[in-house]
Amino acid sequence: MNVAAKKRFGPLLLIAPAAILIGVFLVLPYLNIVVMSFRMPGQGTPYGPGFTLVNYGKFFSDIFYIQQVANTLWIGFVTTLACLILGYPVAWQLARGNSAFRAMGYGLVLSPLLVGIVIRSYGWTILLGNNGLINRTLMGWGIIDGPLPLMYNALGIVIALVHVFLPFMILPIMSAIQGIDPSLEAAARSLGASKATAFRRITLPLSLPGIQAGSILVFVLSLSAYVTPSLIGGLRVKTMAVTVVDALIDTFQWPFGSALALMLSVTGAIVVVVFGRLTVMKWKA
Amino acid sequence: MSKPFFTVYCLIIYAFLLTPIAVVVIASFNAGAFLTFPPQGLSFRWYVVFFNNEVFMRAIRTSLWIAAVTMVISGIIGTTAAIFYVQYSGRLKEAVRIAMLAPLLLPEVLTAIALLFFVYSIGIGTQTMFGMIIGHVLITLPFVFINVSASMESYDPSWSMAAQSLGAGRFTRFRRIMLPLIKPGVIGGCLFAFIISFDIFTISFMLKNVGTSTLPIQLFDYLRTNFTPEAAAVSTCSIVLTLIVVVISEKMLGLRLHRF
């Protein structure tokens, strides 16, 4: 190779391994899911020869699956909303609070991310179970007679999911608030706005990009969560992701599992797009 | 909101974030045979049970091994990609960034499913750990990439040019100038990759080869049927391992930052 060619193509060698990895083992496999969803169900094999629409037919003809998608979307929506309400004040404090508190808080928000999701979900089973810490404490204090149903239902799943995904809501909002010039709020105050009004009219709208990013992230993560709903929901409440994984692992229905996964992805994507449209920021364009 | 009220509110949220983890750690010292709270006396008996449980010990070894392999592969691929991204990507910069972050933005469950089908379609299947390691590398790659490219952004290309003008060839420039200067990003990214890989569940669960089990899988399986505090002991050990890695990285990166 001559010098000029070396200069031009040398750098490409740096990106080549990553490009091959992403191209071959991420892009192609995702496209393959779409193909898989049109394959014939197999008899004793993961899939059979030829292509068909039967997998989608099975989805639309069974109210059970549609209901499950609806349930999953609902759980995702409630989780996202709860994360937003719980997380916003924390994000604000991490961005604007006094510095000692900030460093500690930042560490506290990040550290749960370093603990595996199985372990965090396990912690919730200890807390939420019929024989768990919360029920025993409440019964011990005589506030309730029998255990409250906290686990094996949507409520338990939402509580644990909020815990698992809260940092993903806090961090984007925090960086959005950090990016807002504090003098804007000061300017609003100088023009006669109260502290609350300045927040509502200036800081809150300007932090919308962070809210949007955090909400989409948490919503998507909630829809696709497997471990938490599986451990907390048990066999009684299943989200779509759990059903899909079970269909693939336990019963080897690959084409049908693919169709289910795609239906969940498509509905999730529609929700995200509609949400994006509703929260479009004209001043940003 | 008044200030004290606000502070208390934040403290409650922090407590909410930490409680489930703290509960697991405390439960691991339970002397009783069942997971009850508060613990019936303190003891290390479940740790002894755990250390004598060959299934869990093997799972830990497997997890550590996979995390190490993942860290090396991800570290190399992610670092070179980050160097390309910052120094040479030009107009492709945004496209490279999106592609490199894609594994992080796509739901892990979908990626796991996609990879499972794919390794079967191309005839590799799950006879070996190939698919699982590819999955781990995919998931951890963005973390190496983010860390190294952050270091690269503050790397001045004229340092390489100066070294070149002084007679250093391509490899010497990388080894003596660039690598030492982006080391914090590389080490940080690699340790991140290690920790993340150690905790990956869904990818491992779908792509594990027969007879192999990582710690999160083993724990998950165990939790579906058992309720003894042994799982808490296992979890606590896993948390401690992660903590050690974090402390080591702090020490290594901290040391370096004092020098210039």
Add this chain to the structure above:
Amino acid sequence: MTEVSIEKLTKDYGQGPAVNGISIRIAEGEFISLLGPSGCGKTTTLKMIAGFEDATEGAIRFDGRDVVHVPVEKRDIGMVFQNYALFPHMTVEKNLAFGLEMRKISKAEIRERITKVLDMVQLAGYAERYPRQLSGGQQQRVALARALVIEPKILLLDEPLANLDAKLREEMRVFIRDLQRRVGITTVYVTHDQAEAMTMSDRVVVMFGGRIAQIGTPSDIYERPSNLEVAEFVGQVNIIRGKVGSGTISTPFGNLPAAGAYADGTEIMLALRPEAVELLPVNSGTSGVPAKVRSSYYSGSLVDYRLDLADGATVNVQTFPRTRFADGDEVLIHAPVDRFWPLGPIRGTEA
């Protein structure tokens, strides 16, 4: 010592040439500056000499040997970068040793050479410091020492003083020039600062739009600029209109002997530097062109006057502030005939 010869050098990034067929011969030990506004191709030229950019066409010879295909690390150049590019993770000593290590020089000699070069740049005792522990001027001298310690064939400097404050910049000009004389190394210096180029260089290459506008000694460039652009770039200048007619050029300042081959009737531009002019009181009894002070700006060593001539033209004049004139004063302008320099015809007036 090395002679550098650049022949018809061209660099094209694909949107028209950034450097367009330039040729320069640099003598052994000569200090030459590439001067021009940003985007004129001076830095690209330097990078081609260094080897960081490939030449699209043309040759670069070090002592007659074409180095166009020699990679940077083999060209044996010493380069000082605009931001110094000191390796932040290495001490001063390690920075200086780096190039010597690349040349596989023995440890003992490395130590010896570093001591010598640190003395030369007056930084003895700073060997153990990290770059960030040094002031801007000290970093600058380390960068210079690092380039010189390898005893390169040529020294290349890319706007090395741009990041220093004004006072330090003037000190460093003298420092670099003296050092270069002492070492006797062939030097190419890129700058957009005309004062820097003129105080330091043996010869200045003025570049515009990828081409060489003029090569010459600093006094050539300043006093005998080849065209209007050069005249305006290297300092303040008054442009005086003159008309050629029967062996003389008539100007508002009187008739000058015609210089150059201009046909009768051609209107030409003449350069007149502001400090070439003397201002006299109206009653001084000498001849001169009458003018009126519009405004004046005092700057210590000089006073800058804006003067209105009778025909409405404006002239800038710089004088020593011995005799001060107030705004509105009537004065006489006296400009020696030999200080007018013809810059060429005004377009469209060639007869």
